[in-house]
Amino acid sequence: MREPSLILTSRTYLLRSSKMIKDSAKEGIGKEMKPLILSFLHNGYRLEETHPDYRKTYLLNISFLIITVTCLSFAILNLFLDEYLENPWHLVGAALLCVFTLRYFHQxxxxxxxxELLIGILILTLLSYFYVVQNKNYGLYWMAGLPPITYFLLGGRKARKISTVxxxxxxxxxWINYDQxxxxxxNSQSMLNIAGSTLGILFLVGFYERSRKEAADALIRANETLKENTEDLQLILDTAGEGIFGLDMQxxxxxxxxxxxxxxxxxxxSELIGRKIYPLVYALSAxxxxxxxxxxxxxxxVTTRKNAHSDQEAFRRADGSLLEVEYYSYPKYKNDQIAGAVVTFIDITHRKHTEKQIEYLSSHDLLTGLLNRQRLDQELLNCDCPEFLPLSIVYGDLDGLKLTNDIFGHTAGDDFLRKAAEILTFGRQASDILARVGGDEFVWxxxxxxxxxxxxxxxxAKSRLESAGTMNIRCSISMGSATKTHVxxxxxxxxxxxxNAMYRNKTARKKGYERAALKDMTDLLHKRSIxxxxxxxxxxxxxxCMxxxxxxxxxLxxxxxxxxxxxxxxxIVLRxxxxxxxxxxxxxxEYEKQQHPIVGYRIMNLFDHTLDLADAVYSHHEKWDGSGYPKGLKGVEIPIQSRIIALAEQYDHLRHRLMQAALNPEEAIQRLERLSGIHYDPDLIPIFAEVARAFEQEPGDHSQ
Structure with missing residues (x-):
């Protein structure tokens, strides 16, 4: 036997090691190791906490570790106590078997x-140990560790059988060896055996008790969760956006x-519970x-055990009125037996109204209320029957819609379209079909x-349209027709x-319409302006004259x-x-008024016979020094026609201005000369002065 001082030295070493571990824990190592240890003991948390084997996993890992540590501890202790075991290698073997089985378990x-493998290893280890030590040093104490471990891991029935054998x-x-x-x-070895076996059992019982307490706590938490879920379910049921009711087999x-x-x-x-759903609630179709x-x-x-769905039926409210609903009906089961049904439903009154609007919009023009092109194609197929002969088709194209949009804006253009549709509808017969098939095209x-x-x-229809006096632009329509007389x-x-007949008519009328439309706009402007x-x-x-x-x-x-x-x-667009x-x-x-050259430019570009006038009209408010509008052109960048118009209109303005006293011819010419090279072309000023003097000498009307 080794000297006691060696044992004391080892104890001192263990105490110092324990102190070092505690110091490390204070520094945070323990906090980092704890989650890793718990994860190891629970096999990486592969099982949910509510699984029946969740805590058995914990106990099994603890048992592996206790047996492995105990076997290795006594094998190592044998190095210090030579007389403890004659052959400690069976303990080393048992520890290795535990390690391999533990690895198998984790995999x-x-x-x-x-x-079962652990209990087998434990039985073999205890039997081999008992065979070696027999009755020496109270080694029989270790045998008491088998029943609790077997009971914890394999259950009471198997534990009783294994422990008995x-x-x-x-x-x-x-009995065989008692006489020997x-x-x-x-001695000290006896104390170690008694203490080791007792501590092992205490550890197992302690871990089992902790596991049992965790199980009890988990059960309490599960019951609390169940209660919360029940309350949450009722809350969800009462706050659901859908109506939900249940019914039994009757x-x-x-x-x-x-x-x-x-x-x-x-x-x-209580007004519904206990009463038959049919005919109280469900009795009517939509x-x-x-x-x-x-x-x-x-x-x-309930009878077919099949889901049901409908969005074409109605429920009856308590006051007898109807509620358009979409509902789903599901069979309700209890213990695998049909027990009734659960119905969810929503109010689709607004949706039905929206669907009707969508259906209307899918077949009608939103602006005029007439049928659209898609619906017209269907109506053409429906009308292609002998009973509708002779069948005439009229194709119309509004004149002036683009002109109205470009000059007065799309709001005025929309009014133009609505007025035209109203006039065409006025002349429609009951069997007629009238549709808007394009921006300004109609089919009758x-x-x-x-x-x-x-x-x-x-x-x-043309006469009514052209006589409409509410338009800013002359209201007219080009029309063409064709008639089917044979099947x-x-x-x-x-x-x-x-x-094609409409396009021929439109081409023939184009030049006359453009001139008439321009004259109408000019007359309207002159009527508005003093x-x-x-x-x-x-x-x-x-x-x-210039x-x-x-x-x-x-x-020119x-x-x-x-x-x-x-x-x-x-x-024309100004108030x-x-x-x-x-x-x-x-x-x-001022800004609003400065837009009129741009609008004038657009108008001149709308008509074939005024295209050449557009640039001159666009730039007639530009100034020689670049301070004019709308582009700020300067000098010869300004078209000469625009420079001449600027002189002519300014001279007439000075002669007949409204805000101040009008100037006589010479005063007006002098005003222009003072702005020579600033607002006006200096080369044109002398020529214009002579033209203006001659103009003043000519009596009469200077109209075109």
């Missing part, structure tokens, strides 16, 4: 097999949530037709209408013939005169009060 997570073998061995044994010596209501009561118009759940009990889909859910299908009758109705004629070809007509005529004539003084050819002379006459056509305002303009009004 497979097979609790039952690993527990194990102790039967021990008793048999004792002497009294057991009580169709009697068993519950109804708060939203369901609200939708059905009931105050308390079109108010009674639904027989055998066709009630909700009741069929006239069943039982001959070509002559269609032509007469076209003429009537074998292709209606699509008839449709195309009507469209001195607008005289100013435009004077400006145009002065421009003509062109002749510059020896321009006749074509006419071009410049027209540009001077139409130079303010863009003011009359702004047109004739005599006081100073605000910054907003």
């Amino acid at each position: 497979t997570n097979n609790i039952q097999r690993s527990s 194990f102790f039967a073998c021990i008793i048999l061995f004792i 044994w002497g009294p057991s010596e009580f 169709g009697v209501c068993t519950f109804c949530n708060a939203r369901g009561l609200e939708l059905l118009g009931y105050v308390n759940e 079109d108010s037709k009674p639904v027989p009990p055998e066709e009630c889909r909700i009741l069929q859910t 299908i006239m069943p039982h209408t001959s070509a002559a009758a269609a032509a007469e109705r076209m003429h009537t 074998d004629e292709d209606l699509i070809q008839i449709y195309q013939n009507a469209e 001195h607008g007509e005289m100013h435009d005529k004077n400006t145009g004539y002065l421009c003509e 062109a002749r003084a510059l020896n321009w050819p006749d074509a 002379v006419k071009n410049l005169r027209d540009a001077g006459y139409y130079h303010d056509i863009g003011k 009359p009060e702004l047109l004739n305002k005599t006081s100073a303009l605000t910054s907003t009004e």
